[in-house]
Amino acid sequence: MDSPDFDSPWSSLTFESLIKSLDVECEERNTGMGITFREKVTAPLCQSCSIPRPPPLPGKMQNKNNYLIKLPGRCLNFVPKETKQTWDDLFKQGYAADVCVVAENEAIIPAHFIVLNGASQVLGNFLIKSKFINGIKYIKIPGVPYGAVYAFIRFLYSSCYEVNEMKEYTLHLFVLSHCYAVPSLKRVCEQVLEQDYLIPEKVIDVLQLARKCDSSRLSFICTRMVVRDFKTISTTEGWKAMTLANSALEQELLGLVVEADSSKQERLKKVEEKKVYLQLVEAMEAVLHIFQDGCKTIGPRDKVLKGYEVACNFPACKGIETLVRHFLRCKTRVPGGCAQCKRTGQLLELHSRMCSDPDNCKVPLCRNIKEKMSRQSKKDETKWKLLVSKVVAAKNALGPFSPRQSIFI
DSSP: OOOOOOOOGGGGOOHHHHHHHOOOOOOOOOBTTBOOOOOOOOSOHHHHSOOOOOOOOOOTTOOGGGGOOOOTTOOOOOOOHHHHHHHHHHHHHTTTOOEEEEOGGGOEEEEOHHHHHHHOHHHHHHHHHSOEETTEEEEEOTTSOHHHHHHHHHHHHHSOOOHHHHHHSHHHHHHHHHHTTOHHHHHHHHHHHHHHTOSTTTHHHHHHHHHHTTOHHHHHHHHHHHHHTHHHHTTSHHHHHHHHHOHHHHHHHHHHHHHHHHHHHHHHHHHHHHHHHHHHHHHHHHHHIIIIIOOSSOOSTTOOOOTTOOOOSOTTHHHHHHHHHHHHHOOOOSTTOOHHHHHHHHHHHHHHHHOSOTTTOOSTTHHHHHHHGGGSOHHHHHHHHHHHHHHHHHHHHTOTTSTTGGGOO
8 A cells, every 4th residue: 555645854865875874684595484584784874874954944925735744644624626516516406316305485405315414414313214205305494594404405515605695694504503513514604603793783692692502612702792892782682682581691791791890990900009019119219329329410409400411210219309308307297297208208118128238228217217117016017018028029020120129138
């Protein structure tokens, strides 16, 4: 039997190159027991011959069909147009038909048992149980228009269909493909439904049909569309009819909408919290920049930068400098009297809790605040630890290129 052709880089090796790489000694002996052969390999393949050059890399615009590999046990889905046309002609001509498919209004479509049985095992089982009438088996498909039944039987023959017929009878063909277990037709119908039927006025009907026909992908897409555009879809006639006929589905969709809104609010809340923590990170960087490096661009409010001076790169530097100047001049010393001084004290305490070297730190009150931490209540200590962990996490999320990575514990 001929061996199949494989698209492989080993096909470029010639028979002579393989012979050169192996020292094969064959000894033939005529005995009563037959012929015996003895092989002796003296050199491995990788040492005695040059390794073949690899095939060139595929181009940017390469057709995938040119690189199909025939694998054992795998069939390539390629049917010539001529073959499809032959099966299509066989269906349209109805030559030697032994089955009659009865559609709506008693319209008859001639077909062949062997084709229908091979394309749909469910339909074949119905035909086996049906009775012969004048040597022909009859099967009736009720409740479906003649055009849909005709397109369905034609697809079983040649996998061909007219685009206008598919769009007109998509829902009917979708149900038929599910009932008679024709997955190839079901995939085509799902694609048409996704492209043409997923609009607010029809999405509820498609969702219910997708659940009845076990189409998980289509059901998921419809559910996601309902959740995202609930205000518009809830005013359609399809939604109103569904609430009367299927209250369980209504409650499920409402629950998903509520869950999606809660998740959205939770995400927005986390985004806002992250912004706050990033602002605290910038504030800690500005504190170190002012007191350790010494900012050269801040000063009196009416100061104007000279030509060779560049504005400070720390966005929070000016604001922190303003708070510190106010903190040094403020005369309000009653507890909780000045909000700006209180905010400055909180920033200094946050720095002190994150500082790893308070003895050599140039930030004011860093060491004093470290010493006072032991006298705080357990509740306040827990709150500060949680805040420090959040700020450190926000700092780490910025990556290793942030200018003040070393200030964190």
